[in-house]
Amino acid sequence: MRFPLALTAKIARHIIKHKVARTPKFALVLQLEPLHTCNLTCTGCGRIREYSTSLKDMMSLEDCLQSAVECEAPMVSICGGEPLIYPKIEELIAGILEQGRIVYVCTNGMFMRKKMRDYLAATYSAGSEATLQKLLAEKLITEKDAETIRKGKNDGRPVIRPTKWMYWNVHVDGLEYTHDLIVEREGVFKECVEAIRMAKALGYQVATNTTVYKETDVQELENMFEFFSSMEVDGHTISPGYDYDSAKKDMVKRLGRQPEDFFLTRAMTRAKFAKIQEWGERFTIFGTPVYQEFLAGKRELTCTAWAIPTRNVKGWKAPCYLMTDGHYGGYQEMLQKVNWEKYGVVDGVARDPRCENCMVHCGYDPSGALGTNYKRGDNWKNFRYNFAAKPKPDPRGKLVKAFNGVSIGKGHLAEAKAAINSPRAAANGAQSVFFRREESAPAVSGGGCSTGDSSERDNLLAKIQQAKDSQH
Ligand code: SF4
Numbered sequence: 122m123r124f125p126l127a128l129t130a131k132i133a134r135h136i137i138k139h140k141v142a143r144t145p146k147f148a149l150v151l152q153l154e155p156l157h158t159c160n161l162t163c164t165g166c167g168r169i170r171e172y173s174t175s176l177k178d179m180m181s182l183e184d185c186l187q188s189a190v191e192c193e194a195p196m197v198s199i200c201g202g203e204p205l206i207y208p209k210i211e212e213l214i215a216g217i218l219e220q221g222r223i224v225y226v227c228t229n230g231m232f233m234r235k236k237m238r239d240y241l242a243a244t245y246s247a248g249s250e251a252t253l254q255k256l257l258a259e260k261l262i263t264e265k266d267a268e269t270i271r272k273g274k275n276d277g278r279p280v281i282r283p284t285k286w287m288y289w290n291v292h293v294d295g296l297e298y299t300h301d302l303i304v305e306r307e308g309v310f311k312e313c314v315e316a317i318r319m320a321k322a323l324g325y326q327v328a329t330n331t332t333v334y335k336e337t338d339v340q341e342l343e344n345m346f347e348f349f350s351s352m353e354v355d356g357h358t359i360s361p362g363y364d365y366d367s368a369k370k371d372m373v374k375r376l377g378r379q380p381e382d383f384f385l386t387r388a389m390t391r392a393k394f395a396k397i398q399e400w401g402e403r404f405t406i407f408g409t410p411v412y413q414e415f416l417a418g419k420r421e422l423t424c425t426a427w428a429i430p431t432r433n434v435k436g437w438k439a440p441c442y443l444m445t446d447g448h449y450g451g452y453q454e455m456l457q458k459v460n461w462e463k464y465g466v467v468d469g470v471a472r473d474p475r476c477e478n479c480m481v482h483c484g485y486d487p488s489g490a491l492g493t494n495y496k497r498g499d500n501w502k503n504f505r506y507n508f509a510a511k512p513k514p515d516p517r518g519k520l521v522k523a524f525n526g527v528s529i530g531k532g533h534l535a536e537a538k539a540a541i542n543s544p545r546a547a548a549n550g551a552q553s554v555f556f557r558r559e560e561s562a563p564a565v566s567g568g569g570c571s572t573g574d575s576s577e578r579d580n581l582l583a584k585i586q587q588a589k590d591s592q593h
């Protein structure tokens with residue numbers, strides 16, 4: 122099975138319960154953002170702009186747990202910001218698991234190994250030595266780490282343990298060169314890979330989480346799936362990027378270019394996702410086949426953003442994870458007060474211009490599961506996809522040159538910075554992105570992993586290319 126039986130059954134029961142009760146709108150997945158603080162400052166992070174004034178604020182543990190109870194979603198995706206920075210992340214994960222929900226920890230991967238070392242320390246016994254030796258041999262922990270683990274951990278706090286009810290959901294937007302460029306730090310991809318290897322060695326479930334942008338090379342994506350599949354990663358979430366309207370207007374006004382020069386339009390998304398169904402057969406792609414058909418341009422779906430609500434320090438964010446027209450005090454209040462008819466794209470016509478090019482999973486994946494725009498055979502299609510044998514690890518992944526950046530001595534961020542900081546590039550105004558980052562980015566910044574805001578990232582990549590072209 123692509124998704125474990127117990128988890129599938131839990132979600133199916135939840136949907137059937139609400140269908141029988143004829144509940145008009147209900148939550149399937151809660152996107153919980155306990156904080157917006159982050160250790161990285163990714164170019165494409167939408168949260169940095171939107172919540173820049175509340176980066177230091179956090180939801181209380183009680184509020185976080187209560188939010189899950191309130192919306193009753195069977196699945197909670199803990200994101201942010203970087204959720205592993207949340208001081209009570211262990212208590213939060215344990216609390217949501219105790220509520221009987223499935224947990225996804227959406228992380229940039231940088232603190233995963235630390236959290237897993239804590240787990241090893243808390244459970245250390247003489248019998249753990251074989252595992253420690255294996256991790257040492259694979260250079261996933263150091264001798265010093267092993268010594269610390271052997272001392273144990275008895276502070277009375279929970280640790281993040283492997284369980285079939287939890288997934289690490291690691292943000293990777295490409296192979297080393299691309300991913301490090303996007304997150305603006307060399308070495309992040311390598312750390313993600315090591316964290317994933319360690320997680321798999323310890324029996325955790327791991328998924329990857331990828332956003333597709335205008336510049337995303339489809340072949341690279343396929344190679345990335347092959348690579349992670351060969352590491353026996355348990356699944357992949359993939360979604361097209363979303364372009365904020367304000368950024369779009371800014372690009373048009375300031376640079377006099379058409380939106381399609383920079384942004385992923387619906388037509389472009391469909392082209393990028395043309396092979397999604399083939400990938401769904403080869404790799405464990407999470408999401409329904411109905412949503413995959415939508416991404417590939419084979420059908421229309423209606424947005425059901427209310428099924429994946431976002432709760433953060435400001436309240437319940439409406440209408441969706443990406444767009445903010447308001448925050449509400451409660452999930453039911455949000456459901457009642459928001460005019461949902463104003464949003465989404467129906468039969469190719471955007472009800473709100475900001476929705477025009479949106480095909481993101483948080484708006485449309487639940488539509489496939491909930492039977493919105495139902496077509497005969499959809500249920501069988503969804504059932505068959507989930508219950509079919511899980512695709513085997515792809516042997517081609519072993520041949521993929523995943524470490525094509527800093528690991529082979531290519532200081533790619535330096536190259537990128539040099540390109541856009543060159544005098545000619547400066548004359549073109551290309552210095553702005555890195556300049557702004559270096560001058561004004563706080564040591565600790567914030568945002569939501571793979572929020573899909575491609576505006577700054579596209580801007581940056583376009584300028585790097587422009588600067589390189591002008592140098593030749
Ligand atoms: S179409 Fe996209 S941007 Fe519009 S409400 Fe739905 S999820 Fe949000």
Ligand code: SF4
Pocket residue numbers: 159160161162163165166167168201202203229292304566567568569570571572
């Ligand atoms: S996308 Fe945002 S939250 Fe995620 S790692 Fe980057 S800066 Fe942090």
